[in-house]
Amino acid sequence: MEPLEFIDRLAEKARGAPPVKTDVRAGVLARLRRHKRPWPLAPMWIVAGWMVPAAAAALVAMVLSWGALKPLLAKKARPGPFDEVIAPFGEMLP
Amino acid sequence: MEQTTAQAAVGIERDWADIRASLGGDEDAFGRLIDRYEALIAAQMSRLCRDRMVCEELVQDVFVKAYFSLSGYRGEAPFVHWLRRIASNVAYDYCERSSRRPPSLPLEEWDQLKKEPERLDADRAMEMLQGLLAQLGTEDRLVLTMLHLEECSAEEVAERTGWNAGAVRMRASRAREKLREIVARTGLSEDWTWNL
Numbered sequence: 562m563e564p565l566e567f568i569d570r571l572a573e574k575a576r577g578a579p580p581v582k583t584d585v586r587a588g589v590l591a592r593l594r595r596h597k598r599p600w601p602l603a604p605m606w607i608v609a610g611w612m613v614p615a616a617a618a619a620l621v622a623m624v625l626s627w628g629a630l631k632p633l634l635a636k637k638a639r640p641g642p643f644d645e646v647i648a649p650f651g652e653m654l655p
Numbered sequence: 656m657e658q659t660t661a662q663a664a665v666g667i668e669r670d671w672a673d674i675r676a677s678l679g680g681d682e683d684a685f686g687r688l689i690d691r692y693e694a695l696i697a698a699q700m701s702r703l704c705r706d707r708m709v710c711e712e713l714v715q716d717v718f719v720k721a722y723f724s725l726s727g728y729r730g731e732a733p734f735v736h737w738l739r740r741i742a743s744n745v746a747y748d749y750c751e752r753s754s755r756r757p758p759s760l761p762l763e764e765w766d767q768l769k770k771e772p773e774r775l776d777a778d779r780a781m782e783m784l785q786g787l788l789a790q791l792g793t794e795d796r797l798v799l800t801m802l803h804l805e806e807c808s809a810e811e812v813a814e815r816t817g818w819n820a821g822a823v824r825m826r827a828s829r830a831r832e833k834l835r836e837i838v839a840r841t842g843l844s845e846d847w848t849w850n851l
Contacts, residue, residue, distance in 0.1 A: 562844045562845070563844065564834075564838035564839045564843075564844045565831065565835050566844070567838055567843065567844035568784075568787075568803075568831070568834055568835070568838060569803075571780050571783060571784050571787075572784055572803040572804060574775070574777055574780035575777060575780040575781035575783075575784045575804060576777075576804060576806070577777035577780075578701075578705075578777040578778045578781040579777075579778075580694070580697055580698035580701040581697055581700070581701035581704075581705060581706075581707050581710040582697070582707070583693060583697040583707070583710055583711045583714050584693075584711075585689065585693055585697075585711055585714045585715045585718065586686055586689045586690060586693070588711070588715050589685075589689055589715050589718040589719060589722075590682055590685070590686060590689075592715060593682075593685070593719065593722055596719070596723075
């Protein structure tokens with residue numbers, strides 16, 4: 562049999578196949594209800610709404626604390642009042 | 656003739672009433688639209704796939720998409736034409752997704768069928784043809800499914816897909832040539848014992 566004739570005869574036979582029976586009403590309506598309901602999104606927005614200001618506040622706190630710490634650290638780096646006394650004393654040790 | 660026209664007019668009016676009620680949030684009205692057109696859409700989808708679960712999922716997709724686009728329905732064409740167009744889009748997406756999967760009926764099973772040609776009933780023939788069509792590209796598969804299995808005219812295919820009728824004819828002719836090559840390569844048509 563020629564391939565095209567084979568395809569046409571196969572299609573003719575296939576057209577006799579009964580359609581698949583479905584029952585989708587309940588499934589479709591359930592999916593629509595899920596889509597329409599806004600609440601699954603709400604908790605996500607509440608968390609996101611708190612996370613953004615919290616992250617910003619943490620950033621500000623870090624900057625401020627760094628500003629307060631910086632002079633202290635800088636002072637510590639300078640030689641202390643006893644450093645000059647101790648150093649020669651240390652040099653005198655055997 | 657007059658009676659048929661009158662029935663069609665009543666059908667259109669009934670669809671409109673349910674569409675308006677659905678847009679107003681009436682769930683039962685949309686349920687009535689589903690009841691009215693489910694069998695039609697299921698028949699269209701079962702030309703693409705014989706698996707009941709997959710078929711149900713595709714029909715559900717059509718109605719869910721229809722629901723969310725309902726406000727865009729202008730009533731220029733009957734509701735069923737509009738719904739069939741959505742179904743064609745869903746079918747296109749399905750062909751695109753399933754083209755990466757192997758055909759539903761593997762070649763070994765075809766060889767088995769060759770030995771027992773009496774097993775080739777309409778369901779098997781459909782699976783076999785779907786398996787062959789699945790080896791084509793998405794557009795080719797869709798066009799040949801509509802032309803050969805749904806018995807649509809080129810104009811109907813054009814209306815459902817939004818393509819030009821001339822382009823549909825051209826694509827169908829090329830797709831048939833590709834399908835001929837596939838059948839010739841597999842040697843399926845050489846066995847004259849096929850119960851066709």
